[in-house]
Amino acid sequence: MTLPMKDQFALPDGMIYLDGNSLGPLPKAVNARLSKMVTDEWGEHLIKGWNLDDWMGQPMRVGNMVGRLIGAPEGSITMGDTLSVKVYQALSAALEMRSDRKVILSDSGNFPSDLYMAQGLIAHLGKGHELRIVEPEDVMDALTDDVAVAMITQVDYRTGRLHDMAAMTAKAHDAGAVMMWDLAHSAGALPVDLAASGCEFAVGCTYKYLNGGPGAPAFIYVRPDIVGDTFPALSGWLGHDAPFAFEQDYRPAMGIERMRVGTPPILQLTALEAAFSVWEKVDMADLRKTSIALCDLFISQVEARCPQLTLVSPRDGAMRGSQVSFAFEHGYAAMQALIAQDVIGDFRAPNIMRFGFTPLYIDEADVIRAVDRMVDVLDNKRWDDPKFQMTGRVT
Amino acid sequence: MTLPMKDQFALPDGMIYLDGNSLGPLPKAVNARLSKMVTDEWGEHLIKGWNLDDWMGQPMRVGNMVGRLIGAPEGSITMGDTLSVKVYQALSAALEMRSDRKVILSDSGNFPSDLYMAQGLIAHLGKGHELRIVEPEDVMDALTDDVAVAMITQVDYRTGRLHDMAAMTAKAHDAGAVMMWDLAHSAGALPVDLAASGCEFAVGCTYKYLNGGPGAPAFIYVRPDIVGDTFPALSGWLGHDAPFAFEQDYRPAMGIERMRVGTPPILQLTALEAAFSVWEKVDMADLRKTSIALCDLFISQVEARCPQLTLVSPRDGAMRGSQVSFAFEHGYAAMQALIAQDVIGDFRAPNIMRFGFTPLYIDEADVIRAVDRMVDVLDNKRWDDPKFQMTGRVT
Numbered sequence: 001m002t003l004p005m006k007d008q009f010a011l012p013d014g015m016i017y018l019d020g021n022s023l024g025p026l027p028k029a030v031n032a033r034l035s036k037m038v039t040d041e042w043g044e045h046l047i048k049g050w051n052l053d054d055w056m057g058q059p060m061r062v063g064n065m066v067g068r069l070i071g072a073p074e075g076s077i078t079m080g081d082t083l084s085v086k087v088y089q090a091l092s093a094a095l096e097m098r099s100d101r102k103v104i105l106s107d108s109g110n111f112p113s114d115l116y117m118a119q120g121l122i123a124h125l126g127k128g129h130e131l132r133i134v135e136p137e138d139v140m141d142a143l144t145d146d147v148a149v150a151m152i153t154q155v156d157y158r159t160g161r162l163h164d165m166a167a168m169t170a171k172a173h174d175a176g177a178v179m180m181w182d183l184a185h186s187a188g189a190l191p192v193d194l195a196a197s198g199c200e201f202a203v204g205c206t207y208k209y210l211n212g213g214p215g216a217p218a219f220i221y222v223r224p225d226i227v228g229d230t231f232p233a234l235s236g237w238l239g240h241d242a243p244f245a246f247e248q249d250y251r252p253a254m255g256i257e258r259m260r261v262g263t264p265p266i267l268q269l270t271a272l273e274a275a276f277s278v279w280e281k282v283d284m285a286d287l288r289k290t291s292i293a294l295c296d297l298f299i300s301q302v303e304a305r306c307p308q309l310t311l312v313s314p315r316d317g318a319m320r321g322s323q324v325s326f327a328f329e330h331g332y333a334a335m336q337a338l339i340a341q342d343v344i345g346d347f348r349a350p351n352i353m354r355f356g357f358t359p360l361y362i363d364e365a366d367v368i369r370a371v372d373r374m375v376d377v378l379d380n381k382r383w384d385d386p387k388f389q390m391t392g393r394v395t
Numbered sequence: 396m397t398l399p400m401k402d403q404f405a406l407p408d409g410m411i412y413l414d415g416n417s418l419g420p421l422p423k424a425v426n427a428r429l430s431k432m433v434t435d436e437w438g439e440h441l442i443k444g445w446n447l448d449d450w451m452g453q454p455m456r457v458g459n460m461v462g463r464l465i466g467a468p469e470g471s472i473t474m475g476d477t478l479s480v481k482v483y484q485a486l487s488a489a490l491e492m493r494s495d496r497k498v499i500l501s502d503s504g505n506f507p508s509d510l511y512m513a514q515g516l517i518a519h520l521g522k523g524h525e526l527r528i529v530e531p532e533d534v535m536d537a538l539t540d541d542v543a544v545a546m547i548t549q550v551d552y553r554t555g556r557l558h559d560m561a562a563m564t565a566k567a568h569d570a571g572a573v574m575m576w577d578l579a580h581s582a583g584a585l586p587v588d589l590a591a592s593g594c595e596f597a598v599g600c601t602y603k604y605l606n607g608g609p610g611a612p613a614f615i616y617v618r619p620d621i622v623g624d625t626f627p628a629l630s631g632w633l634g635h636d637a638p639f640a641f642e643q644d645y646r647p648a649m650g651i652e653r654m655r656v657g658t659p660p661i662l663q664l665t666a667l668e669a670a671f672s673v674w675e676k677v678d679m680a681d682l683r684k685t686s687i688a689l690c691d692l693f694i695s696q697v698e699a700r701c702p703q704l705t706l707v708s709p710r711d712g713a714m715r716g717s718q719v720s721f722a723f724e725h726g727y728a729a730m731q732a733l734i735a736q737d738v739i740g741d742f743r744a745p746n747i748m749r750f751g752f753t754p755l756y757i758d759e760a761d762v763i764r765a766v767d768r769m770v771d772v773l774d775n776k777r778w779d780d781p782k783f784q785m786t787g788r789v790t
Contacts, residue, residue, distance in 0.1 A: 012438075012439050012441075017441060019441065023437075023445075025437075025438075026434075026437050026441075031434055031438075034430075034433065034662070038425060038426045038429065038666070042609060043405040043420070046407075046410075046418060046420055046739065047739060048734075049418075049609065050418075050609070082475075082657025084656050084657035085476065085480060085657060092519060108643065111632075112641050113631050113632035113633075113657065115643060115645075116644075116645035117629070117630060120629060120645060121628070124520070124626070124628040125519070126520075127521075205658070207658065213662055214445070214658070214659075214660075214661035214662070215660035215664070217660075218657070231518070232515060234479070234515060235514060235518075236477065236480075236508050236511060236512060237506075238508075240507075246507050247507065248507065248510060249511075250515060261477055262478055262508065262613070263602065263610050264609075264610050265611075265660050266608070266610040267608055267610065267662045267663050268610070268663055271662055344443070348641060349639070
């Protein structure tokens with residue numbers, strides 16, 4: 001299918017949406033499918049829906065859809081909870097695998113919640129673990145033989161800088177460390193080959209490039225040859241080998257099902273499953289090529305026409321995810337002024353204006369129009385309006 | 396409002412639904428509200444919905460709705476994740492409060508997932524904690540001064556036996572233990588006065604008597620005077636004091652917001668919030684009185700007309716939740732035969748036929764009709780049909 005495929009999305013007229021790296025837009029297939037699930041499944045089948053409509057199998061079924069986009073074999077991914085909870089599960093299992101080591105290695109480009117979850121886990125365990133945070137460019141050198149697990153987000157949420165998954169995983173394994181990837185800004189954004197990388201764990205969310213809607217469930221991957229030995233810290237009943245036997249003692253399921261915890265969020269899973277229909281005819285190599293071209297065009301346009309901004313993303317498309325960021329002293333206000341003109345990006349402290357480019361629904365004409373409006377905002381100092389200033393604390 | 400209020404629910408014609416203690420039926424208000432949220436909020440506002448539609452505030456807003464039904468003050472409950480995850484949060488915080496003690500006390504009537512989560516937590520911590528499981532009737536005597544936390548489900552998921560919340564909490568506190576209640580079968584089923592009980596923690600789900608739909612989010616309550624000192628083991632970004640400052644170090648929010656973890660499930664929360672409309676005019680004392688009357692009627696009818704069954708629920712309505720259970724050797728098959736006649740209850744191993752009575756949509760005529768069909772199933776041995784037998788392992 002030729003990109004873009006704007007007709008698959010319910011995009012408001014006139015809006016140029018460059019924030020699909022934060023929350024993907026609504027795929028048109030979602031509302032009818034979700035409404036049907038509510039009326040015909042919950043409404044008509046009630047409790048029988050767990051079997052009749054295979055709600056119980058939905059976390060694995062949708063997990064396989066995610067898997068096909070990121071190179072994970074069938075049955076190696078399950079869905080549920082939030083990305084932060086999945087980070088906790090993967091990280092605690094990884095630490096159990098290297099109980100003789102005390103270092104969790106991460107980088108300053110990791111999303112803060114991953115770091116926070118690690119900090120909470122360390123305090124909770126009270127076993128003297130250390131969260132070692134280095135700069136993104138220093139991770140490879142920091143993969144030393146005291147590292148228990150490298151917890152790395154492939155694409156930096158601020159700059160879009162892309163880590164080399166295969167090389168970093170190999171280096172981690174050389175150092176005897178467990179490799180855990182956060183694919184929040186990778187899944188649906190670029191080709192990923194999880195199986196080829198050999199990493200032990202991967203986690204990610206589905207409300208960004210996978211368009212699952214606000215609060216869509218997270219995913220977790222565990223390498224199939226080790227999943228049967230991994231420790232499930234969050235040992236909920238749906239990760240039990242026989243949930244409906246109601247035994248008094250926990251026995252983990254054999255496979256990735258052990259990373260299920262509680263009752264799956266069927267409404268969110270149904271919206272997400274419907275959102276996958278847009279991927280049926282997408283070629284990921286084509287998507288990646290188009291994504292880089294759109295980002296390159298944006299960079300060249302902004303640098304030519306908006307000298308007030310400074311590129312903070314890698315200039316080389318092969319080193320970037322599917323977003324571009326610029327630093328600007330008045331970035332917060334400028335982004336608000338741009339949003340007021342229906343170009344939607346977002347701001348990340350302290351001074352980053354962030355723009356996501358999703359070839360599914362963004363084309364070259366959108367890029368040009370977005371820069372036109374940015375020129376207007378900057379040249380006319382529209383950001384210097386009291387209504388666009390940050391007030392109070394950042395929340 | 397007079398009970399029942401069947402017109403508020405989308406109940407299939409002819410079905411007598413006695414399983415609202417497992418999954419509540421669809422409130423009619425849900426589909427239109429959810430569809431509007433998807434189209435007008437996600438579809439039109441996209442990322443701006445977090446502020447414009449106050450998605451970010453929804454876990455607290457809906458938490459207050461739950462709070463009004465269970466006697467919790469404003470701002471003391473937040474929503475998210477699953478009940479199992481909330482059990483983990485409350486339990487780990489409780490253990491931190493009594494770090495000199497090693498015993499988690501529970502009873503065999505607790506839902507297995509609560510026990511599993513405790514087992515996982517104990518293994519994870521590796522600090523020599525013990526999960527001590529006693530019979531429900533022995534909990535009061537087992538509240539000895541080595542108990543760190545009593546983790547008790549108020550209403551037994553099998554028998555409906557009801558613990559005395561005020562008395563047990565007082566006894567736990569006399570023993571120096573922290574009290575944590577699981578209200579899965581209490582919230583929306585009977586009057587609860589959390590604040591008066593003085594318990595430190597409470598958790599529960601919303602897909603049973605609160606009719607939030609399959610996978611509806613869980614709730615967690617922490618007593619307001621202690622929440623600022625509680626330890627958040629799952630320290631996700633939305634529990635941070637300033638989530639959007641993207642600091643590198645976790646600082647918990649002052650109040651119950653610290654028990655938020657990741658991005659809230661807005662679709663599920665929206666369905667749940669819509670489902671709360673049915674409670675606007677319900678008097679909980681009236682609901683409780685009607686619930687007991689319906690259960691009493693069911694017991695007297697079954698005992699008079701179905702001598703094959705043995706009551707396993709408390710006979711005294713004041714000692715029961717909003718369900719009734721009977722033991723029967725062929726319980727599994729009999730329940731399948733009953734379901735085939737559109738009387739929906741459920742089976743809990745090894746031999747329990749379980750029936751929930753929700754006065755919102757069940758009346759005396761339903762009770763009589765349900766027993767009529769049970770008589771047919773039993774007297775005609777309809778359970779003795781191959782198609783109703785349990786096959787393979789219980790999953």
